[in-house]
Amino acid sequence: MSLLNGLLGNYSQLSPQELTAQYGGFLMPNEAIQTGFRLVRDTFIVTDSRIILVDHQGVTGKKTRVASIDLDSIFDVTMETAGTGFDDSEVTIHYIASPYYRSNNISTAAYKFEFGKKFNVQPFYVAMLTVAQQNKKRLNG
Template sequence: MGLFDGLMGNATEAKSEKVSDKLADVLMPQENVDLAFKLVRDLIVFTDYRLIIVDKQGVTGKKVEYKSYPYKSISRFSVETSGHFDLDAELKIWVSSAIEPAETLQFRKDRNITQVQKALAMAVLN
């Protein structure tokens, strides 16, 4: 079911050790991956210090954008769960005093959106 969920756009929890290995060049020394979710080809990664969004682009996914948001710069976030007719759940993240969200992530019929929201709340509000 994990592969099918990934293809359908549902976030699945990723193993922290594997994500740490993939992000070895991006992570600071002594920075640990606390929690990670795979969303099709992309990753949402919670570390000790920041939220990292890995956006694989193009047909082959060779081009990769790493977006890094220190927890202290995240000013607010919102989660919209899916409904009967609107099947997409959505996570929006704002930084500093920005009017528009810096990041908008789409999930389809996702059970893990609440886990992502809880992890984000714990990281930002602690």
């Protein structure tokens, strides 16, 4: 069923041990993987300091793009649960994309994660929302 979910555009959860074995080379010193999810070839990993987005490109998937979103930059999170029919659950994080969080010219971006309708997105949403609320207090305090 996880392959079918992947083909339909839904992430399936992986263990931190699996993720460390495959993607440990992308970790910074003393960084630890908390959780992660795979979509056929693409993966996103949540560590104690960032979200790592791994995008395997091309026919063979050997070409890989790796991007990071610092947890410190997340300022808002929205969740949409699956409805009837072919709807998926979605969690969208909004984050500061510019390197200076307290400048007058900050740029922001959003990234949407889609999960299968049977996947309970609430724990991921609550974890990201908690990070966002702490960041708002820190940035505006």
